[in-house]
Amino acid sequence: MNSLKILKQIATENNGLILTRDAVAGGVSRASLSFLCKEGRITRVSVGQYVLSEDAIDEMLSMGARSKAIIFSHESALYLHGLLREDAKHLQSGIYKNVLSQESMLAITIPASKTLSRFVNRQCKVYRVRDEWHELGKVQMPTARGNLVWTYDMERTICDIVRCRRRIAKEVFDFALERYVVRTEKDLGKLRDYAEKMRMERQVEKWV
Secondary structure (H helix, E strand, O other): OOHHHHHHHHHHHOOOOEEHHHHHHOOOOHHHHHHHHHOOOEEEEEOOEEEEOOOOOOHHHHHHOOOOOOEEOHHHHHHHOOOOOHHHEEOOOOEEEOOOOOOEEEEEEEEOOOOOOHHHHHHEEEEEEOHHHOOOOEEEEEOOOOOEEEEEOHHHHHHHHHHOHHHOOHHHHHHHHHHHHOOOOOOHHHHHHHHHHOOOHHHHHHHO
């Protein structure tokens, strides 16, 4: 099997993303990756990541693959749940766009004990939480391109934006709460449970 066929198989198995470590493990050398990139057969997304040139880049999938500690949260989670204002998101990639600064970035949460690369820190709005809170409400949801990534459920997301409301644009905060309270699938029991575990019952009661 030639290198391009191997890479196509890897891409199929990984939602379009080709990691250098997977390519090398599959028998494709780094020199072959460089050659195929120069030929325009594959496109380098970032360090250690490629996609087939005919495939569109899924920014959320690409970023999520950079660290197992990354969970999309806050504004990016609001986007995935349909709780983000239309003028506050980039519909092509799912990247949050701050309505005040117009700066595009993905919002992620990591445990306080973990560190991230400079690249991730530059590209993302990073929130840190206690290690014991990190996986509370963790779920998988499809991105705009249909690929599954780790994020938080609606109730955990509401707790997060209330806890970090000073870092959230007022327009985004107000809209998300307004949309959440009218959602038929909301779970107020779960919201209270999360608020209790995160020691923020009064804060949540004030806003929801």
